Amino acid sequence: MSDTSELLDLIPISQIADRLGVDAATAEAGVAAALPTLLGGMQANAQDPAGAASLVSALETKDSSLVDGGVDLAAVDTADGEKIVRHVFGDNKDQVIATLGSAPGTQSSDLVAKLLPILAPIVLSYLAGKFLNQGGAAQAQTTAQGSGGIGDLLGGILGGLGGSSSASTGGGLGGLLGGLLGGGASSGSGSDPLGDLLGGLLGGGTR
Numbered sequence: 001m002s003d004t005s006e007l008l009d010l011i012p013i014s015q016i017a018d019r020l021g022v023d024a025a026t027a028e029a030g031v032a033a034a035l036p037t038l039l040g041g042m043q044a045n046a047q048d049p050a051g052a053a054s055l056v057s058a059l060e061t062k063d064s065s066l067v068d069g070g071v072d073l074a075a076v077d078t079a080d081g082e083k084i085v086r087h088v089f090g091d092n093k094d095q096v097i098a099t100l101g102s103a104p105g106t107q108s109s110d111l112v113a114k115l116l117p118i119l120a121p122i123v124l125s126y127l128a129g130k131f132l133n134q135g136g137a138a139q140a141q142t143t144a145q146g147s148g149g150i151g152d153l154l155g156g157i158l159g160g161l162g163g164s165s166s167a168s169t170g171g172g173l174g175g176l177l178g179g180l181l182g183g184g185a186s187s188g189s190g191s192d193p194l195g196d197l198l199g200g201l202l203g204g205g206t207r
Contacts, residue, residue, distance in 0.1 A: 007126055007157060011035070011119070015073035020114055034115040037100050038123060039158050041088040046151040055150055056131075058087075062121075064129030071122055081117030084124060127153065 017027035045051035066075060089096050097116070101109025131153055 007123070008035075010067050010071050010122060010126060012071050012073050015071075016115070016118060019073060019118070020111065022111070026111070030111045030115050031119065033100060034112050035119055035123070036158060037096065037112075038085070038088065038116055038119055039154055041096070042123075043151065043154040043158055045088065046154055052150055058084075059124060059128045059131060059150070062124045062128040064125050066125035067122060067129060073118070076118055076121050078117040078121075081120040084120035085116045088120070 011031055013024055013028050013031065016031065017024045020027060020030075022030075042055060046055055086093055097113045098109050101112045127150070131150055
């Protein structure tokens with residue numbers, strides 16, 4: 001199973017639908033939009049050595065048991081999730097949510113705002129298990145120096161999500177993923193506002 005499929009399979013869609021009072025299809029569509037955006041923000045920060053080191057430091061404090069054997073939404077700390085989202089997007093958080101919520105094919109900003117704090121602890125727990133447990137201290141040090149490591153892991157997951165989600169979420173999200181994985185901020189042409197916004201996180205302003 002690929003990292004992409006493994007992560008998606010961990011997301012408790014039916015529990016999220018019940019929590020947010022929406023049907024399963026709406027919850028699934030929201031996750032398809034919010035998850036790549038969250039990972040894209042982490043990827044943007046990880047491209048800067050200090051941002052990568054900060055992310056590794058956060059992973060070192062996370063317990064991967066949250067995702068062991070399937071996620072129970074009752075065990076997800078959404079208050080911690082809010083902190084993670086603020087750290088990833090910094091002052092751009094509200095703008096990211098508003099831009100994603102208004103993109104063609106995505107869900108409302110309100111749904112995205114509720115989903116991100118639910119998804120953030122799940123993603124960090126998953127990354128902690130994949131990265132630290134398998135990579136160890138040596139890989140963490142490599143990441144802190146800005147080469148490989150967590151950035152590669154995030155890039156691999158984002159590549160799979162981009163392939164599966166771009167058709168359903170429209171060109172904006174596809175452009176976002178392509179811009180980030182292509183190695184930098186967008187050209188600033190204005191054709192992809194979400195890509196421009198997350199591209200602006202490169203350089204690690206949210207460290």
